[in-house]
Amino acid sequence: METRISMGLQLGTWINPEKIARKPNNSFQFFQNYGEQRLYRIPATCHLLAKKIRFHGPKILKVSCSSEKSPASVLEAGSFPALLDESKIIKIKSEEIEPYLNGRCIYLVGMMGSGKTTVGKVLSEALGYSFYDCDTLIEEAVGGSTVAEIFKSYGEGFFRDNETEVLKKLSAMHRLIVSTGGGAVVRPVNWRHMRKGISVWLDVPLEALARRITAVGTDSRPLLHHESGDPYSKTMKRLSTLFEQRGDAYANADVRVSLENIAAKLGSKDVCNLTPTIIAIESSENIEDKKEKELGLVGGNMVSTEGFGERIGPEYQHVGLGN
Numbered sequence: 001m002e003t004r005i006s007m008g009l010q011l012g013t014w015i016n017p018e019k020i021a022r023k024p025n026n027s028f029q030f031f032q033n034y035g036e037q038r039l040y041r042i043p044a045t046c047h048l049l050a051k052k053i054r055f056h057g058p059k060i061l062k063v064s065c066s067s068e069k070s071p072a073s074v075l076e077a078g079s080f081p082a083l084l085d086e087s088k089i090i091k092i093k094s095e096e097i098e099p100y101l102n103g104r105c106i107y108l109v110g111m112m113g114s115g116k117t118t119v120g121k122v123l124s125e126a127l128g129y130s131f132y133d134c135d136t137l138i139e140e141a142v143g144g145s146t147v148a149e150i151f152k153s154y155g156e157g158f159f160r161d162n163e164t165e166v167l168k169k170l171s172a173m174h175r176l177i178v179s180t181g182g183g184a185v186v187r188p189v190n191w192r193h194m195r196k197g198i199s200v201w202l203d204v205p206l207e208a209l210a211r212r213i214t215a216v217g218t219d220s221r222p223l224l225h226h227e228s229g230d231p232y233s234k235t236m237k238r239l240s241t242l243f244e245q246r247g248d249a250y251a252n253a254d255v256r257v258s259l260e261n262i263a264a265k266l267g268s269k270d271v272c273n274l275t276p277t278i279i280a281i282e283s284s285e286n287i288e289d290k291k292e293k294e295l296g297l298v299g300g301n302m303v304s305t306e307g308f309g310e311r312i313g314p315e316y317q318h319v320g321l322g323n
């Protein structure tokens with residue numbers, strides 16, 4: 001019997017969330033009380049969607065079953081109130097990946113405006129890791145000047161040197177979520193520092209980035225001041241050029257979190273309604289997938305996770321710049 005699971009209207013509540021079990025073969029099992037207690041296996045194609053329904057609304061599942069003898073039909077539906085609170089799910093997901101991280105830092109990479117700071121804060125809260133924003137650390141290191149002022153007074157090269165210095169110092173620390181600047185990926189030396197942890201690329205469509213950035217203004221992002229036209233068009237033009245130059249570099253990240261993919265799994269093309277917590281959950285899921293892939297490798301490129309078990313004080317003065 002094939003069981004399909006999809007979003008739908010609430011018809012009843014009978015699926016016991018406690019009885020849902022994720023199976024290693026990327027399928028999903030649960031028991032239901034429908035007459036006698038029976039076990040259905042949801043095929044892998046439904047697995048991701050089911051996971052997403054667990055994460056966020058609608059809070060309802062509709063299950064249809066088909067077999068050779070009987071055509072597909074909706075059997076029943078149920079709600080999963082206990083599984084649907086985003087803040088609870090990110091907490092659970094964080095607990096799942098914590099042993100694998102074993103103190104290693106997470107470096108968020110991606111275009112400017114991709115949500116590295118916003119999503120990073122959610123992840124740091126859930127994991128109990130400290131959050132650092134490279135741009136802020138660079139500003140502090142250069143005596144409180146803003147990124148825009150640093151670009152204007154000293155040039156991009158000076159900014160990039162400070163960025164590398166900040167990453168080098170952060171890479172000696174543990175239990176951090178680091179929001180990197182959008183251009184950090186272009187220097188190979190920065191990757192050497194970030195490879196000490198796990199890098200996560202927040203891959204956001206350029207149109208969504210342009211909308212977000214235009215909404216807050218481009219004052220703090222000096223690289224966007226090169227074009228003419230209305231704010232959205234010039235932001236879009238510049239982002240496109242930057243992405244052409246950097247797309248391959250972002251793809252070096254250990255984990256990719258595509259907002260388009262998340263939206264598609266939810267049956268939508270619109271990435272605008274994806275909350276930072278949903279994106280943080282997907283990031284954790286993808287880190288978990290990476291872990292599972294590594295476990296499946298015999299003698300493959302296992303990433304060392306040794307030695308970071310102990311909590312190490314994350315105060316930034318330990319890596320303070322310019323002293």
Ligand SMILES: Nc1ncnc2c1ncn2[C@@H]1O[C@H](COP(=O)(O)OP(=O)(O)O)[C@@H](O)[C@H]1O
Pocket residue numbers: 110111112113114115116117118119179212213216272274275276279
């Ligand atoms: N998931 C999201 N949905 C809508 N707006 C977002 C989302 N994530 C971030 N933003 C907004 O986009 C802008 C850029 O986000 P930010 O986290 O500063 O990006 P980055 O650190 O990558 O430059 C901010 O105004 C932020 O509030």
Ligand SMILES: O=C(O)C1=C[C@@H](OP(=O)(O)O)[C@@H](O)[C@H](O)C1
Pocket residue numbers: 110111112113116135147180181182183184220221222223
């Ligand atoms: O893309 C870039 O080269 C930059 C992105 C900015 O950071 P955010 O990605 O946090 O906006 C900041 O580092 C600087 O303006 C340069």
